[in-house]
Amino acid sequence: MSISAGGADSRIIAAPPFMANAFPRIPLSSVDAPSLSAPRLAAWTIVVIVVAALVLALAGAVALNAGAHLRGTPPTIVVPATAMTIARGQGRATDAGLRLDATAPGDIGLLSAPDVVVDGDAYSRITWRFGIEPSGGVDLAMTWSRRDRPGTVYSAPIDWTRGDATIDLTRHADWGGAVHGIGLAVRGRLSAPMLLADASLRSNAWDATLADIVDDWFAGSSADGTSAMTSMRHEARQVAPLLPIVAAAIALGAGFVVWRNRRRRETIDAGAIVAIVLAGWLVLDLRMQALLWQQHAASWSAFAGRTLDEKRAAERDAPIFSVARRLRDAERPRGGRVLVLSDSPALATRVAWFLYPDNVWVDTRRSSAGQPPPLPPDALRRGDQVVLILKRGFAWDAAGGRLVWPDGRTREARAILVDGPDIALLEIR
Amino acid sequence: MIDALGAAASVALSWGAGALVVRALLRGTSDEVPMLAIGYGYLCGAFATTLAMRAMALAQVRWNLPSLVAILVALGALAAWLARRQHALRVARSRAKVTRLECAALAVALLLIVVRLAGIAADAMVSPLRGYDVWAHWATKARVWLETGTLSPFVSAETWLARGDPSLYTDANPGHPGTVPLLQVWTGLFLRDWSESLIKLPWLAMAIALACAFYAQARLAGATAAVAAVATWLVMSLPVLDGHIASAGAADLFLAAALGMAAMATWRWARTRDRRMAVLAAMAATAAATIKVEGLIWLAALVPGVVTALNRRVGYALAIACAAAFAGYLMVGPEQFPLLGYVLLSRPVNVTGTLVDHVLVFDNWHLAGYVLVALIAWRRRALFAPALAPATITVAAMAGVVVVVFYFSSAAGGVLDETLVNRFLLHAAPTLAFYALLLVVEALAPSTAMASAPAMKPADA
Numbered sequence: 001m002s003i004s005a006g007g008a009d010s011r012i013i014a015a016p017p018f019m020a021n022a023f024p025r026i027p028l029s030s031v032d033a034p035s036l037s038a039p040r041l042a043a044w045t046i047v048v049i050v051v052a053a054l055v056l057a058l059a060g061a062v063a064l065n066a067g068a069h070l071r072g073t074p075p076t077i078v079v080p081a082t083a084m085t086i087a088r089g090q091g092r093a094t095d096a097g098l099r100l101d102a103t104a105p106g107d108i109g110l111l112s113a114p115d116v117v118v119d120g121d122a123y124s125r126i127t128w129r130f131g132i133e134p135s136g137g138v139d140l141a142m143t144w145s146r147r148d149r150p151g152t153v154y155s156a157p158i159d160w161t162r163g164d165a166t167i168d169l170t171r172h173a174d175w176g177g178a179v180h181g182i183g184l185a186v187r188g189r190l191s192a193p194m195l196l197a198d199a200s201l202r203s204n205a206w207d208a209t210l211a212d213i214v215d216d217w218f219a220g221s222s223a224d225g226t227s228a229m230t231s232m233r234h235e236a237r238q239v240a241p242l243l244p245i246v247a248a249a250i251a252l253g254a255g256f257v258v259w260r261n262r263r264r265r266e267t268i269d270a271g272a273i274v275a276i277v278l279a280g281w282l283v284l285d286l287r288m289q290a291l292l293w294q295q296h297a298a299s300w301s302a303f304a305g306r307t308l309d310e311k312r313a314a315e316r317d318a319p320i321f322s323v324a325r326r327l328r329d330a331e332r333p334r335g336g337r338v339l340v341l342s343d344s345p346a347l348a349t350r351v352a353w354f355l356y357p358d359n360v361w362v363d364t365r366r367s368s369a370g371q372p373p374p375l376p377p378d379a380l381r382r383g384d385q386v387v388l389i390l391k392r393g394f395a396w397d398a399a400g401g402r403l404v405w406p407d408g409r410t411r412e413a414r415a416i417l418v419d420g421p422d423i424a425l426l427e428i429r
Numbered sequence: 430m431i432d433a434l435g436a437a438a439s440v441a442l443s444w445g446a447g448a449l450v451v452r453a454l455l456r457g458t459s460d461e462v463p464m465l466a467i468g469y470g471y472l473c474g475a476f477a478t479t480l481a482m483r484a485m486a487l488a489q490v491r492w493n494l495p496s497l498v499a500i501l502v503a504l505g506a507l508a509a510w511l512a513r514r515q516h517a518l519r520v521a522r523s524r525a526k527v528t529r530l531e532c533a534a535l536a537v538a539l540l541l542i543v544v545r546l547a548g549i550a551a552d553a554m555v556s557p558l559r560g561y562d563v564w565a566h567w568a569t570k571a572r573v574w575l576e577t578g579t580l581s582p583f584v585s586a587e588t589w590l591a592r593g594d595p596s597l598y599t600d601a602n603p604g605h606p607g608t609v610p611l612l613q614v615w616t617g618l619f620l621r622d623w624s625e626s627l628i629k630l631p632w633l634a635m636a637i638a639l640a641c642a643f644y645a646q647a648r649l650a651g652a653t654a655a656v657a658a659v660a661t662w663l664v665m666s667l668p669v670l671d672g673h674i675a676s677a678g679a680a681d682l683f684l685a686a687a688l689g690m691a692a693m694a695t696w697r698w699a700r701t702r703d704r705r706m707a708v709l710a711a712m713a714a715t716a717a718a719t720i721k722v723e724g725l726i727w728l729a730a731l732v733p734g735v736v737t738a739l740n741r742r743v744g745y746a747l748a749i750a751c752a753a754a755f756a757g758y759l760m761v762g763p764e765q766f767p768l769l770g771y772v773l774l775s776r777p778v779n780v781t782g783t784l785v786d787h788v789l790v791f792d793n794w795h796l797a798g799y800v801l802v803a804l805i806a807w808r809r810r811a812l813f814a815p816a817l818a819p820a821t822i823t824v825a826a827m828a829g830v831v832v833v834v835f836y837f838s839s840a841a842g843g844v845l846d847e848t849l850v851n852r853f854l855l856h857a858a859p860t861l862a863f864y865a866l867l868l869v870v871e872a873l874a875p876s877t878a879m880a881s882a883p884a885m886k887p888a889d890a
Contacts, residue, residue: 038528038530226559227676228552228553228556228559228560228672228676229668229675230560230669230672230673230675230676230851231669231672231787231791231793231847231851232668232791232792232793233787233791233847235790235791235792236786236791241790241791241792242792243789243790243791243792243795243796244789244790246796247789247799250796277796277800278659280796281663281666281795281796284792284795284796285541285666285795287792288666288668288671288792288795289541289545289548292548292549292552292671292675293548295552295675296548296549296551296552299551299555299556300551300552300555303555303556303626304555305555308557308622308623308624308625311555311556311625311626312557315557335595336595337593337595346561349565349601350564352600353564353565353568353569356569356572356573357572357573357575357576357577359573359595359597359598360598360599361586361589361590361599362586362599362600364585364586364599364601365585365586365587375590379590379591381593
């Protein structure tokens with residue numbers, strides 16, 4: 001865009017005397033905008049440079065992450081659940097896999113395949129596949145033994161939040177040689193049983209590594225559509241994330257252009273370098289478009305044309321909504337205060353959200369000495385409604401019509417909804 | 430369908446009124462560009478809407494659609510009348526030849542932006558609210574205020590318990606400002622029932638407004654249509670930005686857009702010295718301050734740039750004084766010092782690994798981290814030239830804010846557990862992107878005299 005320079009322009013750039021000399025006063029808009037110089041290289045040459053640089057960068061990534069073998073035979077070793085036992089914790093074998101109902105005292109569970117023998121140098125990427133995922137709030141770790149170091153059990157934490165649990169031990173100092181026995185450790189309380197379907201040990205040969213790298217790029221973090229991708233944090237579990245590879249490819253391509261120009265004693269072809277950077281950006285963006293459209297399609301399939309309650313029931317945490325819905329729809333006085341108590345602040349906050357616009361309270365009190373003190377009985381007022389959901393220590397005394405605190409203090413109450421020891425909605429009297 | 434039309438009407442009313450106000454403000458200047466009015470118009474209109482709602486709440490008048498619509502219509506009509514009283518500047522057609530390459534670049538960039546936003550819109554408009562902050566910190570207020578029809582107070586959990594007043598409410602973050610929930614309420618007023626999907630429409634509008642404002646400011650800064658469009662695509666393609674549009678409900682996108690618009694207008698004012706652009710910058714800055722508490726921290730980072738625009742020597746001295754004051758705090762200050770909801774620490778927390786992962790390894794920002802570093806290295810000799818100095822000082826101050834918040838504050842925990850790192854960087858993303866564009870545009874236009882003009886004052890020599 002260009003704007004005619006003239007009296008009007010001079011007027012608008014007038015400045016007070018104290019700042020008049022701070023900057024020269026020629027508005028950029030008074031001249032034609034500069035044109036980005038077109039690359040001197042032909043388009044096809046730039047495309048060839050970009051593709052070649054990407055191939056080189058990818059080859060470098062494979063070389064950095066692969067083992068000694070060119071081909072993995074077999075590419076994957078699958079350890080079925082039938083080859084596993086529960087070494088710690090309670091559970092049993094089922095047709096669908098190994099089911100762990102509860103961890104052992106000390107909140108540790110261990111699912112073990114003691115007879116597996118595998119060449120650790122050739123198989124270093126392990127995936128534990130679940131029929132039913134462990135509940136949130138537990139940590140997972142991989143354990144293994146080595147034939148050359150009998151009596152020692154090694155472990156490594158698995159970076160896991162949901163889905164199958166994957167760990168890459170290629171660079172782990174203690175993984176290698178003849179691995180004899182592997183296991184999956186579960187740390188924490190399981191609020192629901194988990195089901196382990198199998199474990200697979202993936203070859204780190206060049207062909208398998210290349211396939212894994214490319215597969216990772218198109219495996220979105222939220223492909224089920226029930227949560228939006230707000231971070232690419234899941235790439236931490238990838239063999240070689242795409243961004244550094246593209247960045248390396250751009251550096252290679254730009255470096256080649258500069259080298260070529262210098263060798264020919266030409267000025268640097270800045271247009272070609274810009275084109276290479278934009279091509280790299282486009283590669284990343286097209287990948288992102290592909291991931292996003294997977295998510296969009298899944299969102300449409302899960303939510304489109306449904307009522308709000310149906311949408312909430314289609315979300316990943318539908319069981320929480322199911323409980324909250326019963327609390328919300330229970331026959332109870334409206335307009336009063338509702339206190340949601342749970343050992344899990346996240347669970348309490350989520351349940352509370354489903355109860356708004358009621359006047360809901362969740363314990364977000366902060367204390368410099370760690371946990372805030374328990375809610376005192378006299379903090380509750382007559383007519384307050386108290387939701388107890390997975391809250392240890394508090395109990396509903398149905399016979400006495402009392403809410404009982406862990407230290408034995410009580411308040412008279414009326415049950416509005418009680419479902420076992422874990423869920424109760426009471427009205428304080 | 431009727432609800433969808435209602436939601437669209439809520440956004441259109443705010444947008445239309447705001448665009449007319451911006452147009453009236455810039456009428457008769459070289460900056461009266463339709464895209465600028467559209468871009469800044471939504472921020473201005475949305476902010477005006479929330480001010481009207483606050484005023485009604487203050488007057489203890491329950492919100493009602495006819496009154497609020499009337500206020501916005503009156504605002505738009507007044508702005509249109511004021512604009513008519515001034516003559517527009519005659520705009521000459523560009524004499525520059527547009528090459529086929531530029532046409533193709535413009536078309537491809539536009540297509541990529543449209544495809545991206547269309548997909549996100551389709552997703553956001555059917556899905557419920559997603560993400561902890563969205564339903565624990567923000568929509569709680571909207572849900573209650575829509576029900577009560579006024580700004581019912583949100584207090585801390587302790588106060589709520591102690592007071593026992595049923596008119597007091599609480600949530601996981603009662604201290605957040607009300608601007609963003611008010612926009613959800615505004616859209617909610619047009620709907621028959623509470624809809625977690627349709628109240629996300631303001632986020633889509635804000636994203637489009639940001640794209641328009643960025644494009645318009647890029648053009649005013651001297652970029653060709655193709656360069657401006659490609660730069661706009663680069664910004665709108667940032668995955669974290671897109672994620673925040675798709676998971677609409679948190680305030681970070683609004684803060685990023687408001688802060689970006691404030692910075693762009695400030696830098697434009699630094700060049701033209703047109704006070705009306707300064708008014709636009711002040712409006713965007715005020716909006717940013719009312720969107721999230723962090724807005725105040727970011728606005729503080731704009732101050733050294735403004736001072737530099739007025740007098741470079743004083744600006745540099747201010748920047749150095751700020752750095753020295755912080756260094757002094759590190760040497761002799763208390764171990765912990767509460768500040769704007771954060772706790773300042775005198776000993777650093779090492780978050781470099783997380784920061785590098787999220788900026789340079791994971792595809793959160795595409796190549797933005799690499800490109801910004803490369804551009805600054807390439808243009809290092811021009812960074813403090815008169816045309817770029819205010820922007821450079823602003824960006825340096827923003828980098829200082831990131832260093833202080835990430836390494837020397839209680840927020841380091843949020844960086845390490847990865848809940849804060851991208852969210853906080855998002856606030857600065859549009860501003861940094863525009864700075865990167867300025868570095869390119871200035872390099873392409875040495876003859877425009879902004880960078881090479883002789884200094885007129887000893888301070889600028």
